[in-house]
Amino acid sequence: MQPVTVTLAHPLDFATWRAMTRVLVARHVPPQAITWQVAAQAGAASQPPPPAPDLPGFSILRETLRLAATTFQSMLPDRAALAYGLIYAHATGIQPDPANLERMEAAATQVRAETDELRRTLLALMQPGTTQHATFPARTYAPECNARFITLQLSLAPWQLSLPGRMLRWTGDTLLHGPHAPLHPLAPSTLPPPALPLVTDLDISQITSLRAVALAARSCLICPMARHATQTVFGEGEPTARMMFVGEQPGDREDQAGRPFVGPAGQLFDRALAEADIGRADVYVTNTVKHFKFIRRGTRRIHEKAGHEEVTACAPWLAAERHLIRPRVLVMLGATAASALLGRSVTIGHTRSRPIPMEDGSTGVVTVHPSYLLRLPGEDARAREYARFVDDLRLAASHLPAPAP
Numbered sequence: 043m044q045p046v047t048v049t050l051a052h053p054l055d056f057a058t059w060r061a062m063t064r065v066l067v068a069r070h071v072p073p074q075a076i077t078w079q080v081a082a083q084a085g086a087a088s089q090p091p092p093p094a095p096d097l098p099g100f101s102i103l104r105e106t107l108r109l110a111a112t113t114f115q116s117m118l119p120d121r122a123a124l125a126y127g128l129i130y131a132h133a134t135g136i137q138p139d140p141a142n143l144e145r146m147e148a149a150a151t152q153v154r155a156e157t158d159e160l161r162r163t164l165l166a167l168m169q170p171g172t173t174q175h176a177t178f179p180a181r182t183y184a185p186e187c188n189a190r191f192i193t194l195q196l197s198l199a200p201w202q203l204s205l206p207g208r209m210l211r212w213t214g215d216t217l218l219h220g221p222h223a224p225l226h227p228l229a230p231s232t233l234p235p236p237a238l239p240l241v242t243d244l245d246i247s248q249i250t251s252l253r254a255v256a257l258a259a260r261s262c263l264i265c266p267m268a269r270h271a272t273q274t275v276f277g278e279g280e281p282t283a284r285m286m287f288v289g290e291q292p293g294d295r296e297d298q299a300g301r302p303f304v305g306p307a308g309q310l311f312d313r314a315l316a317e318a319d320i321g322r323a324d325v326y327v328t329n330t331v332k333h334f335k336f337i338r339r340g341t342r343r344i345h346e347k348a349g350h351e352e353v354t355a356c357a358p359w360l361a362a363e364r365h366l367i368r369p370r371v372l373v374m375l376g377a378t379a380a381s382a383l384l385g386r387s388v389t390i391g392h393t394r395s396r397p398i399p400m401e402d403g404s405t406g407v408v409t410v411h412p413s414y415l416l417r418l419p420g421e422d423a424r425a426r427e428y429a430r431f432v433d434d435l436r437l438a439a440s441h442l443p444a445p446a447p
Contacts, residue, residue: 277328376411
């Protein structure tokens with residue numbers, strides 16, 4: 043077979059490696075026919091040919107691809123070839139070379155250990171706040187692959203990490219990398235994923251940027267529900283909002299849109315806010331649980347009540363939202379939200395429509411979730427309960443302090 047040369051844009055160009063591997067394995071190009079090299083100038087990477095429609099596809103176990111991606115973060119000079127050989131072996135049904143597999147597993151162990159060490163010592167190396175500069179004795183490329191972790195943990199503030207023979211810097215909007223000045227932009231999308239899940243070691247309570255918390259939550263896989271939902275649905279609104287509304291969880295429409303309170307219940311909620319003279323732009327809306335929990339019935343996805351496991355898993359995200367926004371009034375929409383925020387079992391009928399002093403100095407108000415109003419039978423019942431809901435919103439707004447003159 044004719045030899046093939048693949049050029050990576052930089053030593054950690056996992057995106058090009060993965061795209062070329064997908065094509066070359068489908069074409070049954072054996073590992074020994076491929077030469078992997080790094081471009082002399084950043085950005086001059088190989089472009090994979092379009093996939094031939096007559097070539098069969100193939101699938102690889104998640105654990106296998108994870109081993110390849112983690113090996114790619116090592117300093118082994120032939121790591122791209124080793125990773126390709128592993129994928130080729132699994133795709134073609136042959137036995138991976140035992141010696142190569144042993145080298146990969148040892149390299150992956152080192153990368154995971156260094157990832158863990160970097161994350162454990164990060165806050166000691168760099169305190170959140172002003173531009174931070176630290177030194178880390180890396181023996182792998184784990185720091186580069188954890189640049190997003192570092193950036194989120196430091197609340198998107200600029201930082202710089204000196205590594206053996208190279209420098210890694212986040213300017214506040216661009217990741218730079220290189221052995222010496224001038225450093226060159228390094229696209230995070232080209233890097234292999236970190237060896238440990240992004241949110242596993244994040245100290246969410248130390249993040250001082252609401253945007254950083256929201257970005258981190260997008261990668262959350264703490265509970266099984268996150269693996270079935272389309273995406274994380276984080277809160278939405280002004281960071282300076284004086285009122286926070288907390289529901290149970292996103293619904294089907296919210297799961298698709300990635301925004302809270304945009305479905306039928308959200309539209310009713312908007313109408314009630316307007317009648318209560320509360321501008322949606324003046325409030326922050328979120329949910330106790332950030333993913334849609336559902337059961338399938340044919341092609342439909344039916345809402346399923348969030349349980350203790352999901353509420354507990356999402357608690358750090360909700361706590362971070364409350365801590366960063368510091369609302370003066372906290373409105374709990376439904377029993378799930380009220381129970382989570384009050385720390386006890388709540389019956390709406392016994393707790394509704396009265397001010398509740400909260401531990402952070404805010405005033406809490408419990409009311410029904412807007413979706414409850416949609417489920418009521420009969421127009422009279424819906425009109426009566428809707429009017430009561432609007433009254434609850436007015437009660438909540440009445441506990442806002444008067445604006446400063």
